[in-house]
Amino acid sequence: MADGLDEITLLKDEVSSTRRVGNESISRIIGNYWLFTFAVLLIISLLTKQTPLLLISMLFFFTGGVARLWDRYCLSRIEYRRRLRPNRAFIGDEVYLEIELTNRKPLPLPWVRIDDELPLEIELLKGRTSPSHREKRMFLNDFLSLGWYHRITRRYPLRCTQRGLFHFGPTSIRSGDIFGIFSREMETFKMNYLMVYPKIVSLEKLGIPSKQAFGEIRTRQHIFEDPVLTLGIRDYQTGDSLKRIHWKATARHGKLQTKIFEPTTTTDMSIFLDVRTIKPSLWGSRPDLFELAIIAAASISSYGISAGYRTGLYVNQRKQIPDVPIRIPPGQHKDQLMQILEALAQVLPFETMPIDRLVRNESQNLAWGSTMVVITAMPTDALLSTLFNMRKGGRRVVLILIGGTRTAVSGESLTVYNIREDIPWRDMETLPITGV
């Protein structure tokens, strides 16, 4: 994921050409008629031998010349850089936005104005902002003065108040001469991304008993085998699956040989997150329920990995970067939790397919002994029906209801937990990441 972000940052690194902006009527006199006016004054002064007029013409010439010098070169050999340190954080963390402007030429810049577009969801702790015409965006306004061969770096502290993937940029840079006759502007389209992970809280605080809530690991030991780890071979016995026959060994021995797999001590836990929070066919979302569902998914994932489950995540939504379905198969790799958190950070409240269909599709690829944890705020009949069928088929299914208002779910056949809507999740502290 980290590579993916950086790659996109580079691909979008575009700088526009500079263009003249500002008051045209003012720049016209010195801009368009500058040399002409100077020449007329000079000729008159020489003809009439008037030194004061010559002085005026010289002053006019130098003023116009200086203004035009800045007009031409003010934005050349300017380097602009924006950095986020770090570019990943949890809700409530502080990060730094660094803005660096370098002037690599002998011409000093009396003024440079930088308008950097930032997400409104991030709290800027220092610095001045102005509203943007775009929704949920604002401008960070910087006003600098650079000498020759000079670099200025400004560090703005930010507080991450909301989960999400936020982009910083584009940026417009404007400069000009000291008198305000000419000014030029250029834009950089380079984006930087800040990923804010959801909170991870203890399951007890969410109202879920964590002790064996998702199935006992100990009792299932040695029942399942890992098909990747082959322990050895033995002679074929009636009833052995054809898939387990080792064909090369069979050819060598001249009789059927069956593979023996190592028994596995871990079980899988697949978390299915439903992003829908209002009735189907309606468009919209209930942000509090949605965030609570994501926090539940993050917390269960963290618990699962630390408890020894091979944990995976499936969401009926697509990632923002890259644009692929959110589908992380169960695993116990050390980066598994970070992958899940990064996926959860990008989740938006708009479904790409109904959750029941996602569960049906993905269940075909899951190991037989895996636990399916379905988190939803809107348990539809179709979903419940799918889960009952799964349960009947021998799978372990856990349903977590966000909001907990539905009573139609029978707890006899499914394990159901309710997470109340009024849980003060904003005030809860994020647990340290374990099992990574």
Add this chain to the structure above:
Amino acid sequence: MPAFLNRVANFDWTTGVISPLTVILMEVFWIYPWLVWSREMFSFNYPYTPLNLGSLIFLIGVPFLVSRFLQGSRKSLRWIKLAIVMVTILIVLRVEYGGGISLFSGQWFIYLGRLIRDSFTIFQPVIPAMVVAIYLSWRGIRMGYSNLFFTDIYRSFLLGMTALILLIIVWTTSMGTGTIENLTSTVGLQVAGFFFFGLIALALGNLQSIRQRMIRDKAAPLSNRRWVIILFGIIGGIVVLAGGVASIFSPGFITMITQAIGYFFQALTRVIHYVLIPLEYLAGGLVYVVQWLLSLIRGATPPKPYEPPDFFDPGELEALEYQPVSVDIVLILKWVFFAIIVIAVIYLLFKSLSRLRFTREAAEVEEISESLWSWPGFIEDLFMFFHSLFDRWRPKRKKLLQVSSAPGWYTENDIQNIKNIREIYRHLLWDASEHGIHHRSYETPYEFAGRLGITLPDGSVPMNELTDIYVNVRYGEINAGDTKSEQANSLWKTLRRLILGLKKTR
């Protein structure tokens, strides 16, 4: 009281004082030469201009302050303001045209009336003085009501410049070319002063406009030390350079400037002399005490009683008492006054900025400032600049640059505005090779960029960016647009400057 002090401490001197003051001085410095012209034109019966510089500043300054700080729509307030403005005009006229009448005597009004009446037969200086007084009062009121935005100042600047040009033409046509030296010596410095203050006013107005467009926060910093250095450096440079060029054509102008400088240093020497007198007393006293102590130790006769130096020399006093105030001294006084104003402007500007700097350090974001200056880089940039200037008149060699094969060498003329990214990269390899960083045949562009970054830490960022662009073009077969080409060219120029700073290996 603390609230008042707080308000004073947070007062924005640049916007509230310096910017209006520079606009006022700009206005004064184009009006004053017109008064000089009226003096020369109508040969008034006394040798002074109808109004002096101080009066002009007072006439525009008081209405400005009145309309700026007494704001309101009440009718009574309007009458009060009008009364203050009228009183200001009368005070100025009373000071300038006293006629030897005692200060608070009503006879002066009769004298003024007589002067106006006499103007119908012999033109009196009081008429241009009154016209200018009314105009300046009106300007002061207008300025007080306006925000002194850039466009207002720009309009005033153009008006002043046009008025000065017109004055010179009118002067020449009305009095002939025989008065050129007179004109130069009288209005030359006023022209310089007009441009000096006018350009400062424009710069301040520009900065204020930018700030107000950007943020509506009154406490926002207006400027900083770097900005002020650039401001005075540029404007001072323009005025001095233009004056220097103009003086080449006018010996009178040089004489006038050297005279003005001479007067200034004479006055300065005298001031230093008077400042040193107390020290002379002190030194004399100390010598006497030491002599007296030595005489006590030796048992010799005590020294003669201490006689302090005679400060009031009767001859000098006599000369001072009876010597009439010459025109030269008046001129010196005027320019000293002018210099004091300039120094005051600079002092206030620096003071306000240093205050802003300290408050910003406490409240503003963390800022790191680095200098990237180096002599080789600067000299290289100068060469590049002059090459680009002269290249306009040289025959174009762009056709040669279209050749796609790698150059074994290239000249400085070849390197301007190359659009082909692959060619830029080849030039980069050539430059690096010349300075000891050879590209190895098995190296990928990124490996080479990493190695170059070790030798040139400052160049690692632009090198990485250039490498990315090159790799996209070379291996991704992406057709880079003009923007990318310009960016690559700019990056390469930066890198080139850094590479050329290395020691050449062959």
